[in-house]
Amino acid sequence: MPNKPIKQGYKIFALAYNAYVWYFQLLLRQHGIGELEKVNELTLTSLIVLQIARLLLKFSNSYFVIYMDNYFTLILLFSMLQKEKIGAAGTTRPLSINFPALLIVLHKKWSTKLEWGTTIADSINSVLCVGWQDNDFILGLSTIHTVHEASSWVELKRNRLGPTSTNATITRKVFGDSTFMILDILTWVNDYNHNMNAVDLANQH
Numbered sequence: 001m002p003n004k005p006i007k008q009g010y011k012i013f014a015l016a017y018n019a020y021v022w023y024f025q026l027l028l029r030q031h032g033i034g035e036l037e038k039v040n041e042l043t044l045t046s047l048i049v050l051q052i053a054r055l056l057l058k059f060s061n062s063y064f065v066i067y068m069d070n071y072f073t074l075i076l077l078f079s080m081l082q083k084e085k086i087g088a089a090g091t092t093r094p095l096s097i098n099f100p101a102l103l104i105v106l107h108k109k110w111s112t113k114l115e116w117g118t119t120i121a122d123s124i125n126s127v128l129c130v131g132w133q134d135n136d137f138i139l140g141l142s143t144i145h146t147v148h149e150a151s152s153w154v155e156l157k158r159n160r161l162g163p164t165s166t167n168a169t170i171t172r173k174v175f176g177d178s179t180f181m182i183l184d185i186l187t188w189v190n191d192y193n194h195n196m197n198a199v200d201l202a203n204q205h
Contacts, residue, residue, distance in 0.1 A: 013048050015056075015066070019201035023052055039080070046077040053086050065089065065144055067195040073141050075099065079125040087144040089192055094139060098124055103131040103139060111137035116174045119186065121147045132186050135161075135171050145188040153184045 001007055014024040025048055036047055049072050056064050065087035073092040081088045092099065094107045100122040106114070111133075118133040128142045146152045160175040175181055 013045075013052065014199045014202065015052050016198035016202045019198055019205055021199070021202045023055060025052060041076055042080070043074070045072060046074055049077060050080060050084075053081055054084060056086065057084065063087065065195075067192055067198075069196060070096075070139075075124050075127045075129070075141060078127045078141050078143050082126060082143045087142075089140070089142040089144060089188060090196065091138060091140045091192065092129075096139075096141075099139070100124065100129050103129060106131055107137045107139055112170065114170075116170050117184065119147055128188075130186070130188060132189060133170065134189070138189070140188060140192070142188050145186075145191070147186065147188075152187055154187050154190050155182050156185050156190065157181070158183050158185075 001009075011027045012024050013027065015022050027044075027048065036044075036051060039047060039050065042050065049066075049068070053064075053066060063085060066081065066089075068088070068090040070091045070093045073088075073090040074096060075098050078088045094104045103120060103122070106120065114133040114137060116133055118137075119130065121128060121130040123129065126143065128145055128147070130140050130142065130145075130147060132138050132140070157180055159180045160178065161171055174183070
């Protein structure tokens, strides 16, 4: 990592729930990672995620859902997890492989011009690719959510962002003079916000 004071080190890939680390895998660039089953077209990072996720099935017949941020999310990885009967959801980057071109264009050129709540989605290999306008145009993937059903949305109380908040012009228009409002939020966004930070909490502890 060229921008870090100490440029060499190791990575820890962790699977966590409620700040409890269930499993972790060390990766060192010099030595790589042992006993990693190769899968064509998957990156090293995706291979590690898939390998760790597969361990879940050895201990339980339950259905699992893994939430991850844009460092990990790829359509091919999500599609393979779905075949393993493991759900997945998370934010993604606009340059994600095979991501719909329209959503990429909207993210690059219209992320501050769309009305709040604008939702556009497409399905690639049974993976939902979604863009949702909040303070920014958020991009995400999911194999467990939809955008066209009643269950796709949840009503939440949201407070108006303060005057010092950055990039909140779009959201303030929705509130007007009100300090809070009940708004329809994508269930995908709400689920992600409540489940995506288990590893971060483990690090904090």
